[in-house]
Amino acid sequence: MGIIAIIGIVIYGALFWVMQVNLKKIKEIAENEKLDQIADQYPENRIICEEMLKKVKNEQVMIEEDKEANTTMYLAIPNKIKIANLKGNYSRIQTIAHECLHSIQNRRLLIANVVISNVYLLFFIIVFVLSCIPQIQGKQILLCALTLLGLSYYMIRAYLENDAMIKARYLAKEYMEEKQSVTKEEIDSMIYQYDKLNDIGIRCVNFQLFGGIVIKVVLVALISWGVECFF
């Protein structure tokens, strides 16, 4: 178990380095007053969302604005887009495009994502608790099952996120061009910044997703190892 924990930590560190995760840089790119002002010329979030849903031909989606929330998301089961407090940030157009794109993804995959993420979390809690009990046998098998479940979750979730993240820039661009609220140069400067944001952002999201699975494996392996050593 100790070896698995060490391998997990090394993999986590190596992936962090390879993927060049830099949350500070993302924050820096996301802060741009000039672009915020350009984006201000577009309608408010709910209207953008409605118009984009019309564009992707999926108007049955409910839209809910929650100024207290920090994350904008698409909820597959109630088929609802929850728009958080996006402030006046220029990235809001791409963020809304991202959620609208989630809403038109393959329904089976969306539901599978909800099911597997909950099953995975529940299974992790069970394995975590069992790993603390010295009398429990076969912890390696539990850890192996947890890893496989984690990888299955990762596969579905990473596909859904990458698909939405990669396409969002195009939908946002098309939308901005159709509205004709700002000049072509201004749209180009927004898209240039979206590309910079996505270059790091997509890597970070993938790292966070996979890293979360590695951390869970390391945690269970470390506790099981500790319990083996001390009891």
Ligand SMILES: [Zn+2]
């Ligand atoms: Zn997403």
